[in-house]
Amino acid sequence: MILSIILKKIKQSIIDLLPIILVIAFFQIFVLKQPLPQMGEVLFGGLLVVAGLTLFIQGLEMGLFPIGESMAHALARKGSLFWLLCFAFALGFSTTVAEPALIAVALEAAEIAGKGGLIDQGKESLSQYAFGLRISVAFSVGLAILIGVMRIIRGWPIHYLIIGGYVVVMLMTIIAPKEIIGIAYDAGGVTTSTITVPLVAALGVGLASSIRGRSPLVDGFGLIAFASLLPMIFVMGYGLIIF
Amino acid sequence: MEFIYDFSKILLATIKDVLPIIILIIGFQLLVLRQPIPHLRRLIVGGIYVVIGLALFLAGLEKALFPLGNIMATQLSDPAFIYGTGEVAEHADWKAYGWVYLFAAMIGFATTIAEPSLIAVAFKAGEVSAGTIKQWGLRITVAIGVAFGISLGTFRIVTGTPLYLYILVGYMIVIVQTIFAPKNIIALAYDSGGVTTSTVTVPLVAALGLGLSATVPGRNPALDGFGLIAFASLFPIIAVMGYAQLMQWVTHRKIKFMGEKNAL
Numbered sequence: 001m002i003l004s005i006i007l008k009k010i011k012q013s014i015i016d017l018l019p020i021i022l023v024i025a026f027f028q029i030f031v032l033k034q035p036l037p038q039m040g041e042v043l044f045g046g047l048l049v050v051a052g053l054t055l056f057i058q059g060l061e062m063g064l065f066p067i068g069e070s071m072a073h074a075l076a077r078k079g080s081l082f083w084l085l086c087f088a089f090a091l092g093f094s095t096t097v098a099e100p101a102l103i104a105v106a107l108e109a110a111e112i113a114g115k116g117g118l119i120d121q122g123k124e125s126l127s128q129y130a131f132g133l134r135i136s137v138a139f140s141v142g143l144a145i146l147i148g149v150m151r152i153i154r155g156w157p158i159h160y161l162i163i164g165g166y167v168v169v170m171l172m173t174i175i176a177p178k179e180i181i182g183i184a185y186d187a188g189g190v191t192t193s194t195i196t197v198p199l200v201a202a203l204g205v206g207l208a209s210s211i212r213g214r215s216p217l218v219d220g221f222g223l224i225a226f227a228s229l230l231p232m233i234f235v236m237g238y239g240l241i242i243f
Numbered sequence: 244m245e246f247i248y249d250f251s252k253i254l255l256a257t258i259k260d261v262l263p264i265i266i267l268i269i270g271f272q273l274l275v276l277r278q279p280i281p282h283l284r285r286l287i288v289g290g291i292y293v294v295i296g297l298a299l300f301l302a303g304l305e306k307a308l309f310p311l312g313n314i315m316a317t318q319l320s321d322p323a324f325i326y327g328t329g330e331v332a333e334h335a336d337w338k339a340y341g342w343v344y345l346f347a348a349m350i351g352f353a354t355t356i357a358e359p360s361l362i363a364v365a366f367k368a369g370e371v372s373a374g375t376i377k378q379w380g381l382r383i384t385v386a387i388g389v390a391f392g393i394s395l396g397t398f399r400i401v402t403g404t405p406l407y408l409y410i411l412v413g414y415m416i417v418i419v420q421t422i423f424a425p426k427n428i429i430a431l432a433y434d435s436g437g438v439t440t441s442t443v444t445v446p447l448v449a450a451l452g453l454g455l456s457a458t459v460p461g462r463n464p465a466l467d468g469f470g471l472i473a474f475a476s477l478f479p480i481i482a483v484m485g486y487a488q489l490m491q492w493v494t495h496r497k498i499k500f501m502g503e504k505n506a507l
Contacts, residue, residue, distance in 0.1 A: 016357050016362065019353035019357070020308065020350075020353040022353070023350055023353045024311060027315055031319075031346075032318050038310075042307040043307075044306060045304070045307025047303070048300070048303030049308070050303075051299050052300030052302070053296065056293055056296030057362060058289075058296070059291070059292025059294075060366070061289070062289030063285070063289020063291075063292065064289065064363075066285070067268060067286050067289075074278060087271055087275075090267050094264070094266075095260075095263055095264060098259060159421045166417065169414070173411065181406065185406075185473035186472045188437075188473070189440035189473065189476050190445065192360065192437045192438060194297060194360050194441050194442050195297070197364065198360070198363035199264065201434075205367055216371035217368070217427050218427045220430070221368070224364070224433075224434040224437040225434050225436065225437055228476060
């Protein structure tokens with residue numbers, strides 16, 4: 001019984017990964033026509049990926065989704081807007097500030113800015129720049145989740161906020177220094193990590209379903225969209241102020 | 244032995260990732276909510292699954308997929324492969340890069356299907372829409388968006404056209420679509436732009452971008468290597484709203500058609 005459930009979940013993970021396997025096999029066999037290097041390593045890694053994905057999805061349903069929703073319900077029941085917004089901001093800020101992908105992008109950005117002569121090439125000035133960038137991205141994600149939660153509570157229509165945000169991004173793209181634009185766009189992508197996304201999605205849906213008059217589908221989603229939009233604005237703003 | 248060392252390093256990094264969330268939740272439970280958490284044991288077990296699962300997933304990717312993806316990206320963008328041996332092109336001929344565009348599209352599609360964040364969001368969307376949004380429907384639509392986006396992104400790197408032009412046009416399309424798309428899909432469409440660029444897609448796509456901009460004549464990795472991720476998060480939004488619009492149009496037509504039939 002339990003075994004058949006586990007087998008079913010593993011099968012699901014294999015289906016999820018099948019396209020990657022097919023693409024790689026196709027290109028190796030028909031286009032590049034070269035044998036796979038280190039076949040054993042690759043197979044072993046593939047097994048790990050299947051096992052990992054299966055466990056992760058199981059844990060998602062057991063742990064991450066329920067905790068996100070129960071926090072949302074508990075905070076909504078408490079009825080304190082202040083604490084709810086505090087939680088939203090802290091969730092966005094704390095999960096972003098230590099994000100490895102962000103740290104990597106920030107360092108890279110500092111190097112590019114240093115080479116371009118925009119900031120001092122010294123080590124201290126570079127790490128200061130990278131740290132400032134990280135803090136501004138983390139702050140912007142915290143603010144993004146806060147605004148997103150505010151929107152769910154008040155029932156503001158999402159398209160005005162997002163379109164407004166995009167217009168700001170477009171305007172800032174025109175005036176921001178060229179070196180920062182690529183990094184700013186990428187910063188929007190790296191802020192939403194694999195653990196944050198399910199938690200934030202559960203928070204939004206939980207909140208929307210515990211407030212009367214809100215639909216989980218229309219109002220519950222959108223938090224992640226804010227979390228990838230605001231960092232772009234903040235990074236370009238940071239570029240404008242620093243340079 | 245080496246593997247155990249690598250794995251524990253990744254496990255530690257994942258735990259570090261989760262730590263702020265745990266502290267935040269415990270802090271709020273103890274200081275603000277002051278209530279016991281329901282099903283605590285199940286949550287803890289689930290949390291452990293998530294951490295170990297993600298660490299295994301990442302370790303496996305690093306062992307199998309990333310080296311392979313890197314090698315393939317380098318081989319495919321190698322001028323010797325593209326122009327045939329002996330010939331060194333002065334200028335990039337965008338027509339010669341057909342395999343690269345195809346690889347970009349297919350790898351974008353495949354990695355998006357495997358993306359854990361997207362699986363999570365699709366799961367939630369299926370749950371709250373009471374099944375009107377199909378998990379696989381959403382995932383495949385998003386994956387098609389990513390495939391098109393990354394393919395266009397590699398075309399941009401090959402031709403060297405400025406990034407912001409594409410992005411500005413893309414945003415214009417998104418804004419126009421937002422006005423006409425069914426209102427209940429909009430938030431989800433925007434979210435699917437953010438979730439595509441995560442664990443699996445970013446490293447592979449970044450490798451492709453950097454490899455390509457290093458080998459295409461006249462491109463500079465520092466300037467042209469970026470931006471593929473931006474494409475990968477813009478086009479899924481267009482794809483999801485487009486799919487919803489198409490469905491709406493088809494249903495409208497059907498209703499209209501039935502109406503005409505009944506009138507006859």
